[in-house]
Amino acid sequence: MKIQGIIHQQICQFKWHLLACFGLIMVLPIEEALVNFKDGLGFRCGSMVLVSIMFSPLLAGLIACANVQGDMDQKLYIFWRSKPAGIKLLVSLKFFVGLTASLIIMTCPLIFWLLSGNIIDTNSDILYSIPLSALLSIMTYSLCFGCNVLIRSTARAWLVGMLLAGFCLILPFILPLNYRDFVSDVIFGSRVYYPVIMLIISAAAFVFALFAAQYDWHLKTNLKGLLWVAGGLVFVLLMLFSSQVANIKVLQELEIEPFMLGRNDLDYAGDKVIFQEHNYVDIDNNKISFSNIDSNPDDIAVPITRPEGLEEYHTRDYPGRDKLIKVVGDNLYSFSILAYFSRERIDREGKPPLNRDIYEHAYLRSYKYTVNRWIPICEIDISECLTDHSYSQIALRLIDNKIIAIINNSFVLIDATNPEELKRLDTKLDVLKRPMGYIQERRKEFSIPLVPVEGIDIEDRIKLSIDLNYQYEGIDERSIVDIHDEKISFFLASYYDDIRRFDVTGWDSENIYCKLSTARPFTILEHMSSVYLGRVFVKNGKLYFSSKNTLLVFDIRSGDKIRKLGHFIRMDYSIQDIAVLDDDNILLCMRWDRNLSNYDSSEKNFLCLLKNPG
Amino acid sequence: MFLMLLWKEWKENLWKLGFCGAASIAFTIMLFRMRIIPDVENCFLISLAQMFIVPVVYSLDIFSGEISNRTIHLLFKIPVKRWIIFFSKYLVSAAGIIFIFLASSLLMELMARGREASVYFLMRTNLLYGLAGLLLFTWFCPFGCQSRSEAGSLVVMFAVFIGWGIVLLWSGVCEVTWAERFVPYSFLLLTMEMTKLKFTGLVFSQIIAFAAVLAVACYRFVSIRRYL
Structure with missing residues (x-):
């Protein structure tokens, strides 16, 4: 042929x-x-x-x-x-x-x-x-x-x-x-x-x-x-x-009493999780139960008095919904920044008036849990950080026994070894550089300003700098940085695009140098069904992406790719808070959302214990 | 006589119902059991595949089969109006399409009721995709009723898919809302809440288009002259 x-x-x-x-x-x-x-x-x-x-x-x-x-x-x-x-x-x-x-x-x-x-x-x-x-x-x-x-x-x-x-x-x-x-x-x-x-x-x-x-x-x-x-x-x-592949298994779903929106849902306290500020969440044999936080009734903390002359001011506290908690012996302490501002009305010709907030005072407070209450016990005036009386960023992070309180471009380093007696270690005004914007040219190496905090480990400094640069809230509890085998990476989720991993390639006294390493795009189906702008955090080698009613868990360490391990979706629910437990399981606080606008008595709230996939 | 015609079409097209039904049910069971992706994504994926494949299967030889097998002249010799022959073919195909989507939507709802998606969401979504599939098949009829081969019918069906895709893209890019009302894919946008159109308004527009298309298809089938 x-x-x-x-x-x-x-x-x-x-x-x-x-x-x-x-x-x-x-x-x-x-x-x-x-x-x-x-x-x-x-x-x-x-x-x-x-x-x-x-x-x-x-x-x-x-x-x-x-x-x-x-x-x-x-x-x-x-x-x-x-x-x-x-x-x-x-x-x-x-x-x-x-x-x-x-x-x-x-x-x-x-x-x-x-x-x-x-x-x-x-x-x-x-x-x-x-x-x-x-x-x-x-x-x-x-x-x-x-x-x-x-x-x-x-x-x-x-x-x-x-x-x-x-x-x-x-x-x-x-x-x-x-x-x-x-x-x-x-x-x-x-x-x-x-x-x-x-x-x-x-x-x-x-x-x-x-x-x-x-x-x-x-x-x-x-x-x-x-x-x-x-x-x-x-x-x-x-x-x-065949078996189920990628859905996150629900170990227990517990209906709980309606709780107040805006109050802290799940907070870490050492190796435990606190629900709504007043109860420990105990997990035994994959069953959820609550126990009261023990406090000695004789150990009555004396609340500090509110500084005089601030009655007319509005207040803003940080962290708002999450609590930064430290366990010392049997006692629980929490920390927050309280900022006082007055509101000025600016009339504009032909346009509706504008409100301008003028920040004048800021305090770092510590609280002690005593007799079912968080009582303020110590306060440090950090008003000098409000150099231009405006508000752009407030952040708080506890590293070992030191608290870094950041207000706009200034920060205060405080010794919190004894939360009842906070000590100022350092104050630096207007030293933080403005956060850099979202990365446009993804293939280019770029730099992030390194926070000039002395006295803490360089890895913690890098972690803080990256979180501060890209996270606008919640850096007291969560981080987008993963440190593993002396390799530092961080993760960003971009709106309607993908999840990207950036590797830290080096650093000097002023900057951290980073480069895109890999990206895991969201599929068309993921866009269609569940992915909206969500928050990202990293814990124990896994990346957690949560949006309104979706939780996706990704593996970030076992290969050079970001790999989805599992999904949890509840269409009519809204995820209020997430905590990753020490045994790697996940605790979700959810609200049945269908009649959210009505706020009627039929609303339902749930605590959900999920088995971490992988 | 009409019932006998319906029975003939039913027997001839039973393999389509068997094939599409078995494939839909097998993939629904597999994907909803294994849960590689969330239930909602599974529903979109299966519905999308069904929306494109089921009308293709039904359009393959529903009209062209009679011409390629040289049975159309026998059919036209039966003492019955040609439009009745057309409607017997159309009704059996439409019933088959509806039955397949009904079965898969019920199965989806039974397997994943309230598990991840809202109750009835999966069923509603799958049925809306089925409605789009039925409309696409209806749009095939005026163009494909004179087709002489399976390949010709396949090309016509693909042209309908792509044609309405282009109209949807154009109406979206150039913001021509009235055109979007007549696109069968608008039901898909409705399930994803990606359109400002209301369900009742959309159905009203589609019914008008549906009746017109069916009338044209019937006219073209009745006016077949050279069939051998």
């Missing part, structure tokens, strides 16, 4: 199908480019290239069916079989010619994307999806090819091939390969099994097609019934041996 002649014949045979597929795959990028051109953005395309490439496995299946049907149609097939042609060589040539053609079709939107003047960003969505789409295209092509040799009907073979491909996509999650996250494990290929499985399936489908063609296997009515039964049995067996 003349191989070149056969190849030429094959290409001529399905050229119209190729043209149709080319048209289908290019229609969206061209439309996007036209819309952009009309809007004055130039004749260039973007996200539609990604959508088109995602469709390429479907089109590869179509090309496979058209390719087989061209010569395996019943009448033509009899003609071929009557000739002294090497059937295996013919089928192999058909297979590889069609495969090459479908891969060329897949690259067309990409070439258009490059030619229309887009600069390659190695981390862009388009690039990361190419290898997976190529592999998927090979798999769907091979499966549809094999099915068509057996079924000999274009449309039905395409449907069965697609059904099998869909099943093969789920297969690695059924096998004991510890697959959990479609993005990291499959699209980014952090686990090699997936490409291997896809290539093995493709090779198996090709070999099957060779044998089916050689021995003239043809799906007849009796064989159809057998296949249905076999398919059903395989499905039942797989379902019996």
